[in-house]
Amino acid sequence: MTYDDFHATLFDLIQVTTFNRAPDDLIRSAQTMLALAVSLLPPDERQQELQRIEGGALRQHVARFPGRQASPYPRVTNGHVAH
Secondary structure, X not given: OOHHHHHHHHHHHHHHOOOOOOOHHHHHHHHHHHHHHHHOOOHHHHHHHXXXXXXXXXXXXXXXXXXXXOOOOXXXXXXXXXX
């Protein structure tokens, strides 16, 4: 299966799936798939991919979707809940 075919199939599946807590369930599922894919890479490539993701690549992909909305929650980078 080509990347384009996989991408189209995955998007079609997401469109017809009813999640109990969308988008939370979808995000957790996607994180699991991403973690699995990264874990299959050889160690040096895995480290490069993790650095690319942590360096903002995921944020750039999110920005490609015009339907996205700014989060009403403050952005926190220290792991604690913002007050």
